[in-house]
Amino acid sequence: MRWLIDRDANRDDSWLERAAGAPLGPGLGPELVTLADWLARRDELRAGGRPVGVLLEPADDPSALAPHLSDLALVAVRFPAFTDGRGYSTARLLRERLGWTGELRAVGDVLRDQAAALARCGFDTLALRADQDLAAAQAAIDEISESYQAGADRGPLFTRRLQPAAQPRATAQPRATAQPRATAQP
Amino acid sequence: MYLYDEIDQRFVDERVRQFRDQTRRFLDGRLGEDEFRPLRLQNGLYVQKHAPMLRVAIPYGMLSSRQLRKLAQIAREFDRGYGHFTTRQNIQFNWPSLADVPDILAELAGVQMHAIQTSGNCVRNVTSDPFAGVAPDEVVDPLVWSELIRQWSTFHPEFAFLPRKFKIAVSGSDQDRAATLVHDIGVLAVRDVDGETGFRILVGGGLGRTPMVGHVIREFLPWRHLLTYLDAILRVYNRFGRRDNKYKARIKILVKERTPAGFARAVEDEWAHLADGAGTLPREEVARVAARFTRPAYLRLAVRDDAFEQRRLSVKAFDRWAGRCVHAHKVPGYAAVTLTLKKTGVPPGDVTADQMDAISALADRFAFGELRVTHEQNLVFADVAQRDLFELWNNLVPLGLATPNLGLLGNVICCPGGDFCALANAVSIPVAAAIQQRFDDLDYQHDIGELDLNISGCINACGHHHVGHIGILGVDKAGEEWYQVTIGGRQGNDAAIGRIIGPSFARHEVPDVVAKLIGRYVELRDDPAERFVDVVHRVGLDAFREAVYALAD
Numbered sequence: 001m002r003w004l005i006d007r008d009a010n011r012d013d014s015w016l017e018r019a020a021g022a023p024l025g026p027g028l029g030p031e032l033v034t035l036a037d038w039l040a041r042r043d044e045l046r047a048g049g050r051p052v053g054v055l056l057e058p059a060d061d062p063s064a065l066a067p068h069l070s071d072l073a074l075v076a077v078r079f080p081a082f083t084d085g086r087g088y089s090t091a092r093l094l095r096e097r098l099g100w101t102g103e104l105r106a107v108g109d110v111l112r113d114q115a116a117a118l119a120r121c122g123f124d125t126l127a128l129r130a131d132q133d134l135a136a137a138q139a140a141i142d143e144i145s146e147s148y149q150a151g152a153d154r155g156p157l158f159t160r161r162l163q164p165a166a167q168p169r170a171t172a173q174p175r176a177t178a179q180p181r182a183t184a185q186p
Numbered sequence: 187m188y189l190y191d192e193i194d195q196r197f198v199d200e201r202v203r204q205f206r207d208q209t210r211r212f213l214d215g216r217l218g219e220d221e222f223r224p225l226r227l228q229n230g231l232y233v234q235k236h237a238p239m240l241r242v243a244i245p246y247g248m249l250s251s252r253q254l255r256k257l258a259q260i261a262r263e264f265d266r267g268y269g270h271f272t273t274r275q276n277i278q279f280n281w282p283s284l285a286d287v288p289d290i291l292a293e294l295a296g297v298q299m300h301a302i303q304t305s306g307n308c309v310r311n312v313t314s315d316p317f318a319g320v321a322p323d324e325v326v327d328p329l330v331w332s333e334l335i336r337q338w339s340t341f342h343p344e345f346a347f348l349p350r351k352f353k354i355a356v357s358g359s360d361q362d363r364a365a366t367l368v369h370d371i372g373v374l375a376v377r378d379v380d381g382e383t384g385f386r387i388l389v390g391g392g393l394g395r396t397p398m399v400g401h402v403i404r405e406f407l408p409w410r411h412l413l414t415y416l417d418a419i420l421r422v423y424n425r426f427g428r429r430d431n432k433y434k435a436r437i438k439i440l441v442k443e444r445t446p447a448g449f450a451r452a453v454e455d456e457w458a459h460l461a462d463g464a465g466t467l468p469r470e471e472v473a474r475v476a477a478r479f480t481r482p483a484y485l486r487l488a489v490r491d492d493a494f495e496q497r498r499l500s501v502k503a504f505d506r507w508a509g510r511c512v513h514a515h516k517v518p519g520y521a522a523v524t525l526t527l528k529k530t531g532v533p534p535g536d537v538t539a540d541q542m543d544a545i546s547a548l549a550d551r552f553a554f555g556e557l558r559v560t561h562e563q564n565l566v567f568a569d570v571a572q573r574d575l576f577e578l579w580n581n582l583v584p585l586g587l588a589t590p591n592l593g594l595l596g597n598v599i600c601c602p603g604g605d606f607c608a609l610a611n612a613v614s615i616p617v618a619a620a621i622q623q624r625f626d627d628l629d630y631q632h633d634i635g636e637l638d639l640n641i642s643g644c645i646n647a648c649g650h651h652h653v654g655h656i657g658i659l660g661v662d663k664a665g666e667e668w669y670q671v672t673i674g675g676r677q678g679n680d681a682a683i684g685r686i687i688g689p690s691f692a693r694h695e696v697p698d699v700v701a702k703l704i705g706r707y708v709e710l711r712d713d714p715a716e717r718f719v720d721v722v723h724r725v726g727l728d729a730f731r732e733a734v735y736a737l738a739d
Contacts, residue, residue: 083224083307085347089424092344097459113208113217113225120343143204146193148337149413150464151344156413157193157337158471159464 004127005115005138015053015074017107024050032076035060038068046071055107058086062093069100077123079108088121095122095152112137116144122152187250187480187556188333190298197340198295201302205229206288213285228308228346230276230301231287232608239606240279240287241304242294246314246332246356247275247559251546254557256297258542264290269542271527271535273599273650274353275313275559276304280606302340307348309339309420314356315363316560319481320568322516326375326383328358330476331412334467335373337475338413345420349427350435352420353392360679365561367391367399367681368653370437371419376406383409389419389449390441393647397683398438401446403453409472411457414465418457422449482554482569487519491572503590504579506628510590512575521572523553525565525587526597530622532586533615534600535563544585552578561650562599564592594631595639595704596622599650603643603660604667610643612660612667617641617696624697634704636717638677653677655719656703657684658696669696673703673730674722682723687731699734706733 004013016025020034028050038045038054045052053074056062065075075094077087087106094100105125106118115137118126128137150156190198208225211217217225226232230241242257249257257277261269264286265279272278282290294300304311314332315321335354339345345352357364358375366372372388384406391400407415423437441449498505513522525545527535537545545565549557552574553567560566565587570578582588591597598621601607603614618641625631640654644661651657657672668690675684691699707718710725722730 082221083347084429085307085345086425086429088344088347089421092421111221113221114346117341117343117346144197144200144341146196147343148197148340149342149417155464158468158474161193161474162468162470 004125005134015076017055030073032074035064039064042068042071053103053105056087056090058084058090060090062090062098065094065100066098069098069102072102074103074105075100076105076107076127079106079110082109082111082114088117091118091121091123092152112140115140116142120147120151120153187248188245188329188475189478189480191478194337195295195298198298198300198302201229201300202288202291202295205291209284209288224306224347226287227306228303229287229291230304231284232305233284237281238284238287240282240290240301241272242277242279242299242301243304243311244275244277244299244559245336246312246318246329247316247561248329249557249559250297251549251555251557253297253299254542254546254549256293256299258539258546260290260293261539261542267540268536268538270533270602271537271559271563271565273535273561273563273601273648274311275316275561276311277559278602280602305351306346307350307352308346309342309348309352309354312336312339312354312356313364313369313561315359316558316566317363317513317522317568318358318558320515320517320520320522321359321361321363322514323360324358324516325360325377326358328356328364328373328375329479330472331358331373331375331385331409332356333475333479334412334472335416338416338465342420344417345424348420348424349429350432350437352423352437354416362677362679362681365650365653365677365681367679368393368397368650368677369400371416372400373412378406385409385412385415387415387419389453390438390446391681392436392438393650393652394436395433395645395647396436396438397647397652398442399681399683400438401441401449403446403450410467410469411461413467414460414463415453415457417465418453418460422452422456426452482556484517484520484569485571487571487573489518491519491575494572494575497576501576504576506632507579507588507590508575510592510594511588515569517569519572521570521575523567523570523575523578524560524592525557525567525582526589526592527564527587528591528597528622529586529589530596530626531619533602534598534618537565541585541587544581545587548578548581562592562597564597590628591631593636593638594628595625595634595637595700596628596631597638598622599638599640599654601642601644601648603641603649607643607648609646610660611645611662612643612669612693614641614643614649614658614660617658617660617669617693620693620697621700624701633714634708634718635714637704638675638719639700640675650677651675652683653681654684655717655722656700661690663690667693669693671696671699671703671734673727674719676719685727687727688735702733703730706730 030051032053051073055076106123107127212222232239354371355364355369356373368391374386387404388400511524558566598618600618604610640651641658642649642651653675659670670690672684
């Protein structure tokens with residue numbers, strides 16, 4: 001079993017990584033294939049309504065998936081080592097530029113101490129490395145409760161500071177710029 | 187001084203808790219060394235020769251007296267009673283124990299300080315002009331922009347694992363005093379014809395193994411786009427920078443491979459998607475950050491203080507110090523003052539805890555409780571009334587902080603070197619000491635004139651040897667310490683990388699080599715105003731090579 005978390009519920013699932021060029025499994029189970037395989041074999045893959053996901057390697061250009069996103073049930077991004085940060089940019093491009101709203105999964109060397117950054121860049125499921133503690137990874141996502149800069153998950157802190165969310169503005173309230181301590185509590 | 191609000195404070199408090207947990211897991215054996223390493227580096231913690239080394243961030247070099255007192259307390263309680271100011275405006279403690287580091291970070295958080303991203307392959311502490319906000323030649327005050335970059339870069343989720351470290355410097359003056367040409371990104375604040383603030387953006391500068399001067403990729407970026415443009419540069423670098431070879435992983439290599447124009451196109455293409463997006467700065471946010479900076483409550487004073495001028499005439503030593511270490515200020519009757527940390531026999535940049543306390547008291551008395559750290563490893567009181575200068579000088583002299591060698595040979599920039607640093611090939615502090623001793627005569631230093639002498643103990647170039655008029659680099663030759671000498675480097679608007687004069691030297695030969703270079707310079711200079719580096723660029727290297735190697739041949 002692989003450890004898998006998402007922001008709302010822990011779960012297990014049956015996606016299997018299919019090596020490049022390997023024959024498909026029997027039946028119509030979910031298939032997670034390389035970008036090259038998807039581009040070369042997509043008619044075969046889609047036949048029968050099988051759920052198909054694409055696993056992007058760090059050097060893959062996510063925009064190659066732009067015309068195909070509606071055909072996919074999953075996009076996964078591999079982290080061959082947790083210190084290889086290319087997948088963070090891949091995720092943000094998928095979410096913020098290509099408009100991918102389906103499941104975005106980090107696979108490979110995925111560790112609890114990177115869970116927060118992965119979540120902020122748009123991953124909603126993390127296939128943790130087998131030795132990782134599931135509950136700890138879930139908790140790590142909110143260890144740092146705010147974020148200064150824009151991410152795939154939310155806008156920059158200054159938008160919340162300048163316009164306290166869900167707090168109706170009192171008519172007499174001074175402008176936030178004139179009262180720097182009047183800031184939003186997230 | 188930027189004052190945290192409660193959200194800024196929560197970031198550092200939560201970081202302390204997070205790092206305490208990470209450290210505990212490492213010490214318990216639940217977190218492996220390879221997995222802990224990037225985490226501790228992103229909190230400034232190196233494992234060094236003798237002990238861990240903790241590098242504490244001093245964003246754009248600004249410190250309050252309260253913060254400096256806290257650094258003194260940390261030096262006493264957790265270290266050996268001193269700290270080392272670095273060429274990136276940070277401070278390092280060389281002797282803490284790993285188990286104490288979470289407590290040290292908690293102490294720092296109590297005074298709105300941290301060690302976040304002072305190391306690791308991420309966006310490092312942003313640096314700026316030590317005279318920001320007070321320099322008469324300033325076009326745009328870089329402090330607010332530096333703080334905005336600090337916040338943007340802090341825990342940036344996309345750029346925590348870049349191919350290599352990443353350094354940004356911000357300047358807002360006609361004269362660059364922040365070494366922006368030798369940073370991964372140099373941000374030069376400028377104004378357009380309508381007076382609107384914007385930035386000239388340079389990329390691909392840097393020292394280290396492959397020293398290069400940065401290239402302008404955008405002449406004018408309107409201020410509201412600063413952060414989205416930085417996102418675009420970093421994203422291009424994060425995606426396409428080399429990761430197969432750490433020696434070719436800095437952004438300068440990518441810029442060179444793609445050519446500056448090609449790299450600029452990639453950034454502009456990326457930025458086209460980000461421009462005017464969520465990260466675009468609203469005017470209100472810039473005003474909000476600006477309002478959180480305390481500003482000195484200046485008195486209304488005459489432009490020139492007569493008593494100060496008279497003291498200069500009557501006290502020669504004071505006059506010499508004032509000529510070297512006192513700088514013009516944009517507010518009438520005020521001056522900025524450099525406290526030199528370059529007394530002969532003291533490692534450049536080192537300050538004891540007692541000195542820190544004394545400096546804090548002087549800052550409270552004379553400088554609105556604030557000070558700056560410079561990339562030349564000195565300190566600056568940015569706002570001193572001219573009428574207080576004599577009294578301040580009288581207090582600095584016994585502390586050893588008034589050596590009038592700023593800009594002269596004695597103002598050596600020097601990394602910790604092989605005495606402390608695990609990366610070093612050779613010691614650097616003893617070389618600095620030997621040179622300072624050889625040229626201890628200040629009259630002779632003044633006669634030689636302006637000369638930057640920079641020493642690095644290894645190719646990582648923390649001592650900025652490439653931009654020294656004379657640069658000295660420690661190299662390893664078959665297990666022995668040797669020193670390679672470059673000349674002709676310089677910092678500032680016309681930054682240049684020094685060139686190697688020839689085969690390297692044994693440590694004991696270095697002071698003689700420096701003496702020969704200077705002797706030849708004195709022979710060649712047209713007049714005393716022509717600096718060493720000017721002569722090198724006028725006549726070339728051969729005349730200097732001849733002076734140094736003639737007898738050896």
